[in-house]
Amino acid sequence: MKQTRSQLSGITVGAVVLLAGLLAACGSTKTEVSTGGAGDDKPVVATPGAALASGAARNLHATQELKVRQYFEPGGFDPANLFRIETENIAFNLYSGLTTFDPDTGKPMPDLAESWTISPDGTVYRFSLVKNAEWHQGYGKVTAADVKYSYERVLDPKTGSPYRAELGDVSKIEAPDDYTVVITLKAPNLNFLYQVGNYHQGQIVKKEAIEKYGKDYPRNPVGTGPFYLESWTANSEMVLRAHPGYFRGKATLDKITLPLIKDIDPAATALINGEVDLLSNLGAGTTELIDRVTATKGVTVHKAEGYAGLVWLYGPNFEPFQKKEVRQAMAYAVDEKTIAAKLTPRTASTWRSIIPGWMPPFQEGLKTYEYDPEKAKQLLAAAGYPNGFKVKWLNTDAKNEANLLRQSYWAKVGIQVEFEVVEPTVFNSRRNNGDFDLSLRLYPAVNPDTLLFGYLHPDNAAPKGLNSFKYNNPQVTSLLEKGRAAKTVEEQKAAYGEVQKIIAEEVPYLAYGVSHQLWAGKSFVKNVKINRLANVDFYPVYIEKH
Structure with missing residues (x-):
């Protein structure tokens, strides 16, 4: 249902039935999202752990370890300053925002905020946080203070964030209790829910981790996403592990290894030979290479057009x-x-x-x-x-x-x-x-x-x-x-x-x-979906028995 600001003002926007949960449960690549809003009897509420509810129906491979080709050595994972699509893709899986994005339409969906209300004049957003989101590395539960710190850090000129302007219409941020965030805008903004999404300035960080690691924080990120960074060998590979405290339930994938293979030709050969399971940025290859990979038995090409x-x-x-x-x-x-x-x-x-x-x-x-x-x-x-x-x-x-x-x-x-x-x-x-x-x-x-x-x-x-x-x-x-x-x-x-x-x-x-955006993967790698930011959410991805 289309929603205008006049329809949204003063109502609660209910959390969606989680996209990741639906995909992982049914094994489908079709995205169907239902949102609560004006005209609905009540909001549709997300169920943490729903992604695993029907795991037996998915015919899982015994080992849920994925190898994904990485084509660029990231400069780091501080949301205030990170850049490049391949870096953003990993950050999307390490962090969370108040909202996230429908992979088909790009429209905002609930993430750390399970619901929110908007004042009649469109200037005050009151977010209710989930109460079971935990930080990586044992930093405890996510609270409203973390959200307030994260956004005020981006707005601080000393941080030097190129994304500061994205939050430039924010007048003040309040945390009246541990699980409520109130953001007041200088003027109405029809698109504000995008700005607090899981992308750049919208990603939530932990103050204590920022202070602990200092200038080394970009190589030691601490988020709340479905995966955490276990290791990073410079100019070689990174390893992500499933975060057991993820508020939607632990991901099916246990481990994601990202070997650095800069050139597309050897990367494509690695996929065909089974040295990697998933190949990002296939589009860097020639038309002939793309066609050869596409024609390879047991390989599926995933595409996000325009x-x-x-x-x-x-x-x-x-x-x-x-x-x-x-x-x-x-x-x-x-x-x-x-x-x-x-x-x-x-x-x-x-x-x-x-x-x-x-x-x-x-x-x-x-x-x-x-x-x-x-x-x-x-x-x-x-x-x-x-x-x-x-x-x-x-x-x-x-x-x-x-x-x-x-x-x-x-x-x-x-x-x-x-x-x-x-x-x-x-x-x-x-x-x-x-x-x-x-x-x-x-x-x-x-x-x-x-x-x-x-x-x-x-x-x-x-x-x-x-x-x-x-x-x-x-x-x-x-x-x-x-x-x-x-x-x-x-x-x-x-x-x-x-x-x-x-x-x-x-x-x-x-x-x-x-x-x-083109990715290619072994056909036993299921639920690969490229969103409108060219990111792949690894949470619903799983390896089918083969």
Whole structure:
């Protein structure tokens, strides 16, 4: 049932019948979620341990130990600062938020908060916590004080979190008792439940663990999720173990080993040979490799289509990009449809909005930039660059075939692109600080505000947020704030639709595609589901007898 703010105000949102429990119990990959809300007689309440209730029906393998290929050495697991999809995937299984996300729709679902109420004016959220959630490493039960500490830590400028703006509309956080959290907002926010979800700033940490480990905390994370980090051998492997104190009941999987195999070709061979059971990021391979893995007997490929947008970032201090005509010329100069069809038919599609099509505020009929090199040349000349210009492209991979092809397209209209290749940690730091001429970003999100406010609101200008171009259009800012404070999804969509029309013309960021996330695994690995953040929740996963 669709719910508007007016329907939600002043009512209790009941906890869902746990997705993980349903999946693990029935062995199905079909997701069905029921939420309590206005018009329901009473909330549907989660039952801890439901995931194990029908374990006998699943024909479990005697040993529940999974090997999952990891393709990047994480920088650490502090939610306030972690980045990259593969790191976020592990963090999703280590931590919990007040809410989590429906893997199909991305909509918020109960997590540590079993229910909540929203004041009639939409500014006060009162969360009731589950009473049986326990921390890893024997830190005791989760309380409201932990939630208050976690969010205030993100908001503290000393923490230096790039996700601080995600909680920027919070006025105060109170913990009136151990299992109640009251968050007051500065203004109504239709999408606030996303912001306290199990992702980045929404993940709950333990103050005592942060203080104990200090600067080493990122390598010693303490969460409340279904798995805990047992060991981490640098540049080799990590081992996760099932958390016996997980509030929904202990996971079926006992152990997850994540060997580091950076290159996709040997990783695919490891899967085919049975050295790993599950392969993340299959999409990094060529079309031929993807097809070969897909055709392998006993292998299942899992896919999340269009989960996140691909966006070109223009440097805030690079003079040519201060002119709209140049930014538009960059778009007209590249034949993205040909690149997608030729090089990424399994892993990406062309797209011209920073909002994925599955998000409710997506606006149809936006201005597009079909391949037109002559139009690109005309725009460059009109902007004062008839002979083009030179630009450095900050990246982590110059060998990418699609990137090389884009470089050649730009060269044909006079834009000489030089790759500036750096290590991932340097890349992320410089990108967040706006220290580049040209770069790109793939940013998974379930909250439209994460993308729209992140990229377009002046309060999020680099280095405070994702607005690396430091875009500041008062009309857009006003529409964004109007949309966030809307009382219904329809009102929000109208405001956010106008924003999308404006930026399609001004192109402060150039959306050029959407990415599809691919994982491959042995067919005896069941309940693998990639969510809208490109994460796999390992809680419902199990190994079938084989």
